[in-house]
Amino acid sequence: MKRIIIIGATSGIGHEIAKLYVQKGWQVGIAGRRKDALVEFEAKAPTQIKIQQLDVTVGDAAEKLQELIDKLGGMDIFLLSSGVGSQNINLNADIELNTAKTNVEGFTRMVTSAFAYFKKEGGGHLAVISSIAGTKGLGSAPAYSATKRFQNTYIDALAQLARMEKLNIHFTDIRPGFVATALLKDRKYPFLMQAEQVAKCAVSALDKRKRVAVIDFRYAILVFFWRLIPRWVWERLAIRND
Numbered sequence: 001m002k003r004i005i006i007i008g009a010t011s012g013i014g015h016e017i018a019k020l021y022v023q024k025g026w027q028v029g030i031a032g033r034r035k036d037a038l039v040e041f042e043a044k045a046p047t048q049i050k051i052q053q054l055d056v057t058v059g060d061a062a063e064k065l066q067e068l069i070d071k072l073g074g075m076d077i078f079l080l081s082s083g084v085g086s087q088n089i090n091l092n093a094d095i096e097l098n099t100a101k102t103n104v105e106g107f108t109r110m111v112t113s114a115f116a117y118f119k120k121e122g123g124g125h126l127a128v129i130s131s132i133a134g135t136k137g138l139g140s141a142p143a144y145s146a147t148k149r150f151q152n153t154y155i156d157a158l159a160q161l162a163r164m165e166k167l168n169i170h171f172t173d174i175r176p177g178f179v180a181t182a183l184l185k186d187r188k189y190p191f192l193m194q195a196e197q198v199a200k201c202a203v204s205a206l207d208k209r210k211r212v213a214v215i216d217f218r219y220a221i222l223v224f225f226w227r228l229i230p231r232w233v234w235e236r237l238a239i240r241n242d
């Protein structure tokens, strides 16, 4: 039986993806900081779901991931959905540093652990949910956009490293546009999608082992043109929604 572990599945996109894998009959391991949400989800299908409370910013998270893998009896897909983000026009340093702690330090901790596991086991599928926000630096959310670019580049680097080392590890970088979850804090965004829709697209991308999946096609078109904007024009655009 196939096994997936999703870190950051207590709410939002990760939670919806976990529900779809349970429906597909997979063994599903989920993690996050909120114990109540983990226990509530496990109760829906106790024979199929295993849980582990962990905080990606804390040093023991890698050991806790291994505990979850052991509970599940192995791992075929690792998916990291944990992430935080805030608009921060006032450049509050605590917000910026906290974002980097989760999206860079926590991300690196979990992804390196998953890479090491698949290397030891002879292969696997390593996936992350980053964002289209990594395309260019957003003045309203500097740390969020920069940390998402870090994630994109990190996965590019690991994909090259795996080939250099002849490892049978597949990578998927899932890049949603704006999704109506707690992360957006009820602000208004263009082409806003529901987490359920994004989860379906993400599962399809994982099934096809897509290397990069921008969700959905409207954001793929937006990102295509977004990339073409020269820096001197980009820096003069006032992109804000407050």
Ligand SMILES: NC(=O)c1ccc[n+]([C@@H]2O[C@H](COP(=O)([O-])OP(=O)(O)OC[C@H]3O[C@@H](n4cnc5c(N)ncnc54)[C@H](OP(=O)(O)O)[C@@H]3O)[C@@H](O)[C@H]2O)c1
Residues within 6 Å of the ligand: 007, 008, 009, 010, 011, 012, 013, 014, 031, 032, 033, 034, 035, 037, 054, 055, 056, 057, 081, 082, 083, 084, 085, 102, 106, 129, 130, 131, 132, 175, 176, 177, 178, 179, 180, 181, 182, 183, 184
């Ligand atoms: N919403 C959007 O518009 C959007 C767009 C593009 C990409 N994304 C990305 O999608 C991912 C999921 O976000 P979401 O929109 O689904 O928001 P969400 O509902 O707030 O989910 C965030 C998830 O991350 C977990 N998490 C946060 N900090 C953590 C930590 N220190 N340790 C472990 N888990 C942690 C949360 O679990 P606990 O609180 O239980 O720990 C939760 O399960 C994020 O990486 C986000 O950047 C979101």
